[in-house]
Amino acid sequence: MFLACFVCLLYEKHKTELLLSYFFIFYWVFVSNRIYWLEVFGDSGIGLMMYFGTATAIALMGVLSFFQTDQR
Numbered sequence: 445m446f447l448a449c450f451v452c453l454l455y456e457k458h459k460t461e462l463l464l465s466y467f468f469i470f471y472w473v474f475v476s477n478r479i480y481w482l483e484v485f486g487d488s489g490i491g492l493m494m495y496f497g498t499a500t501a502i503a504l505m506g507v508l509s510f511f512q513t514d515q516r
Contacts, residue, residue, distance in 0.1 A: 445464070445465075449461050449464055449465060452464065463506065463509060463510070466506050467506055470499075470502055470503060470506065474495075474498075474499040474502070481495050482495075
């Protein structure tokens with residue numbers, strides 16, 4: 445992850461570097477730790493809906509950022 449971000453910064457691809465970091469954090473928090481979150485929420489339907497809703501919203505923001513034009 446560090447190497448990928450470093451290469452993006454060397455080639456001045458700041459948006460790509462930020463997206464890489466964004467999706468890595470998304471993966472780290474929501475995907476790789478899903479068992480922990482499911483244990484925390486247990487059988488709570490509201491908690492699970494919050495988990496999936498938050499994860500979906502963050503993924504959607506990341507995907508939408510691909511279509512944003514650069515503002516200089």
